[in-house]
Amino acid sequence: MQDSRVxxxxxxxxxxxxxxxxxxxxxxxxxxxxxxxxxxxxxEAVDLLDSEPDARVYAGAxxxxxxxxxxxxxPAVMVDLKRIERLxxxxxxxxxxxxxxxTPTADICAHDGLAAAFPGLVEASGLxxxxxxxxxxxWGGNLANASPAADTxxxxxxxxxxxxxxxPGGERTVAAxxxxxxxxxxxxxxxxxxxxxxxxxxxxxxxxxxxxLIPRTEMDIAVVGAAARxxxxxxxxxxxxxIALAAVAPTVVRVPGAEAALIGNEPAGDALAAVExxxxxxxxxxxxxxxxxxYRRQVxxxxxxxxxxxxxxxxxxxxxQS
Numbered sequence: 676m677q678d679s680r681v682x683x684x685x686x687x688x689x690x691x692x693x694x695x696x697x698x699x700x701x702x703x704x705x706x707x708x709x710x711x712x713x714x715x716x717x718x719e720a721v722d723l724l725d726s727e728p729d730a731r732v733y734a735g736a737x738x739x740x741x742x743x744x745x746x747x748x749x750p751a752v753m754v755d756l757k758r759i760e761r762l763x764x765x766x767x768x769x770x771x772x773x774x775x776x777x778t779p780t781a782d783i784c785a786h787d788g789l790a791a792a793f794p795g796l797v798e799a800s801g802l803x804x805x806x807x808x809x810x811x812x813x814w815g816g817n818l819a820n821a822s823p824a825a826d827t828x829x830x831x832x833x834x835x836x837x838x839x840x841x842x843p844g845g846e847r848t849v850a851a852x853x854x855x856x857x858x859x860x861x862x863x864x865x866x867x868x869x870x871x872x873x874x875x876x877x878x879x880x881x882x883x884x885x886x887x888l889i890p891r892t893e894m895d896i897a898v899v900g901a902a903a904r905x906x907x908x909x910x911x912x913x914x915x916x917x918i919a920l921a922a923v924a925p926t927v928v929r930v931p932g933a934e935a936a937l938i939g940n941e942p943a944g945d946a947l948a949a950v951e952x953x954x955x956x957x958x959x960x961x962x963x964x965x966x967x968x969x970y971r972r973q974v975x976x977x978x979x980x981x982x983x984x985x986x987x988x989x990x991x992x993x994x995x996q997s
Contacts, residue, residue: 710752715759717841717870724866725843727752732868734762734777734813738820762815762870765789770876776815776838776869780827784809792876794989795883795902795982796830802887803827815869821855822896824922828855829902830885832927833917836874842867857925881906882989884982887921888974890965897922898966901954901978905942905986907994913937918950918983923958923975930957933979942987947980954979 712730714720724730731750733739734757743749756762762777765786772789780800783789790797803812803826817827818838828851836851843866851872854861863869877883883904889895900921908914916937918930936949955976960968 709749711755712752713755713758717759717761720754720756720759720868721841721843721866723752723754724868728865730754732756734811734816738816738822756815756868764871767876772874772876774814774872774874776871777813779810780812780814780817781806781809783814793830793834793874793883795885795904795986796827796834796874799826799830799885799887799900799902802885814872818851818854819861819863819869821857821859821861821926823858823925823927824897824900826885826887826897826900826921828927829900829919829921830883831872832919832929833883833902833904834874834877835917836872838872839870840867841870846870848873852927852929855926877904877993878906880908880990880994881915882986882993884985884989886978886982886985888978896965899923899960899971899974899978901975901982903979903982903986905937905983905990907942907987907990911991912939912941913946913987914939916983918954918979920954920958920975920979923960923971925959928957928959930954930979932957933983937983942983947983950983951976951980 712723714723720732724732729751731739732754756777762775764775765778765782766773767788772792774783780803784797784801803809803817814827814831817825818831831851837848838851838854839846839848840863842864854863856862881904883902885900885902887897887900889897902919904917905913906915916934918933920928920930930953932953933950936953937946940946955972958972958975960971962968
């Protein structure tokens with residue numbers, strides 16, 4: 676019997692394509708039953724997850740569906756979060772932006788306020804898949820999928836983004852850096868999901884940038900990704916810095932050595948050389964078809980240096996903003 680707490684949420688029976696091998700030379704598709712629910716409030720989603728322990732939430736399913744097709748266990752119920760208004764809203768209050776965790780990255784890229792305040796984060800958002808994928812992809816899915824090569828987590832982290840998480844125990848807020856704990860592993864508890872992100876408006880003379888290297892020109896997984904955020908003082912020297920790398924370790928890597936090398940210096944010359952060396956040294960990559968350990972280490976240093984240079988140039992242009 677369906678739990679009375681989720682009587683208001685329709686749970687539909689749908690078909691899910693799976694592989695079968697009736698012929699040895701070809702893999703065919705067959706359909707199996709799966710349940711689907713689309714709550715309209717955070718409370719409904721929490722209650723549904725509490726009553727269906729094997730349910731799984733999704734925002735765009737751009738990772739979930741390929742994972743199921745690849746043979747991962749199917750959830751008892753697929754819970755679509757995109758009908759919850761709070762999860763798809765972008766707003767600002769005072770000096771804080773709030774971005775729903777299921778907001779399509781296409782909407783984020785089209786948001787003038789976010790693009791002006793966080794150009795690197797918005798650029799990273801625009802690198803997720805194709806135009807069609809970006810109508811479904813989201814920051815929440817990109818972070819909660821916990822891929823070491825995901826594009827937006829490094830930029831979320833250097834911008835000190837906070838994730839608001841809902842679950843059976845209520846809501847809690849954590850640093851975005853604390854969500855992913857390993858490849859495909861997160862700190863989210865049972866029945867928890869990301870509701871929204873909070874980002875504070877950057878101070879004057881502060882800006883970010885994100886760069887990645889991929890084997891193709893687009894729609895590929897990063898060999899290395901690098902995000903940087905820089906604040907300049909009135910003399911053009913760095914007063915605050917944050918650098919984070921993707922695809923070079925099990926989780927996003929902050930590079931405190933590179934950040935320290937920038938403080939009190941102009942972002943040029945020896946300081947940038949120190950950034951490059953520290954970023955390369957901070958990596959713990961793997962060998963795979965996209966790149967060797969040595970290649971990833973070298974690229975990490977180069978991208979970190981370039982990202983800092985771009986962020987610093989943007990910070991100079993933001994000199995009159997508060």
